[in-house]
Amino acid sequence: MHAQALKWMFDGIWDRSERYLARPVSDGEPILEARNVTVKFGEIVAVNNVSVSVRRGEILAIIGPNGAGKTSLLNVISGFYKPLSGRIIFKGMDITRMPPHKRVKLGLSRTFQHSQLFMGMSVLDNIMVGLFPWRKAGVLSFSLWLPWARKWEEYAREKAEYLIDLLELHEYRYHIVGSLSPGLQKRVDLARALVQDPEVVLMDEPMAGLTREEKEDLARAIIEVHETHGTTFVLVEHDLEVVMDIANRVIVMDSGRVIAEGRPEEVARDERVIQAYVGL
Numbered sequence: 001m002h003a004q005a006l007k008w009m010f011d012g013i014w015d016r017s018e019r020y021l022a023r024p025v026s027d028g029e030p031i032l033e034a035r036n037v038t039v040k041f042g043e044i045v046a047v048n049n050v051s052v053s054v055r056r057g058e059i060l061a062i063i064g065p066n067g068a069g070k071t072s073l074l075n076v077i078s079g080f081y082k083p084l085s086g087r088i089i090f091k092g093m094d095i096t097r098m099p100p101h102k103r104v105k106l107g108l109s110r111t112f113q114h115s116q117l118f119m120g121m122s123v124l125d126n127i128m129v130g131l132f133p134w135r136k137a138g139v140l141s142f143s144l145w146l147p148w149a150r151k152w153e154e155y156a157r158e159k160a161e162y163l164i165d166l167l168e169l170h171e172y173r174y175h176i177v178g179s180l181s182p183g184l185q186k187r188v189d190l191a192r193a194l195v196q197d198p199e200v201v202l203m204d205e206p207m208a209g210l211t212r213e214e215k216e217d218l219a220r221a222i223i224e225v226h227e228t229h230g231t232t233f234v235l236v237e238h239d240l241e242v243v244m245d246i247a248n249r250v251i252v253m254d255s256g257r258v259i260a261e262g263r264p265e266e267v268a269r270d271e272r273v274i275q276a277y278v279g280l
């Protein structure tokens with residue numbers, strides 16, 4: 001590997017570890033904004049001139065019926081889709097054209113609706129690999145023959161162990177991810193997003209397919225991370241009960257537009273929201 005690339009990699013690690021220790025407290029300032037975002041698929045307008053502002057330190061839920069445009073909006077924010085028009089601003093920077101892995105480096109991570117974990121690898125290895133989203137598993141063999149890369153491995157292991165502790169995954173540390181229940185897989189997925197030390201975590205329907213008990217465990221894990229690290233969460237979520245339990249604020253989308261916004265209890269009473277959900 002090129003020396004310059006290695007330097008950049010290690011700089012990245014130490015930068016992040018510093019942020020890890022000195023996390024800014026929640027101040028309610030906007031940390032992330034979508035401004036007038038439009039996404040089209042052929043003739044379908046999936047997201048129609050949507051503006052959303054995410055405040056630092058909040059748990060924001062985006063709800064709405066199927067096809068409302070929630071996933072499309074999240075994909076524009078994480079960089080997987082390019083919007084037809086509009087901008088994404090993160091920590092004051094215009095990141096509209098920035099590729100996903102660079103957004104991750106800046107502190108904007110996501111989990112996936114359909115888990116992208118390495119099913120044949122252990123929980124610990126899956127979390128450690130999260131430090132190198134651009135190299136995938138190759139980095140593990142690479143660390144065997146570069147002596148000073150062991151330092152990285154030590155660091156990654158320490159961080160992974162911290163997250164295993166935080167998300168109560170000790171028992172499963174050496175279990176193969178493919179053998180775990182969906183609820184545990186979601187917790188591993190969250191741990192993997194956190195190893196990159198994000199300031200904002202985007203989650204697309206994290207509760208989908210989980211039992212009531214698994215949902216409660218995952219909700220508790222999210223709250224734990226939020227409270228100990230002040231991490232900002234943006235959750236697209238179908239389960240209204242979960243949303244009412246954990247969100248500080250809710251945005252409701254329908255047919256590509258934002259139709260309501262407010263505290264969970266306000267939104268639940270909103271006539272337009274009830275209408276949109278009655279259509280389900």
Ligand SMILES: Nc1ncnc2c1ncn2[C@@H]1O[C@H](COP(=O)(O)OP(=O)(O)O)[C@@H](O)[C@H]1O
Binds near residue numbers: 044066069072
């Ligand atoms: N990759 C795609 N290609 C074509 N149409 C898409 C694609 N993704 C989403 N859509 C369409 O865009 C609209 C919004 O979808 P989506 O963002 O997935 O909504 P939600 O997540 O709220 O269910 C839907 O009409 C959907 O069929």
Ligand SMILES: [Mg+2]
Binds near residue numbers: 070071
């Ligand atoms: Mg969706």
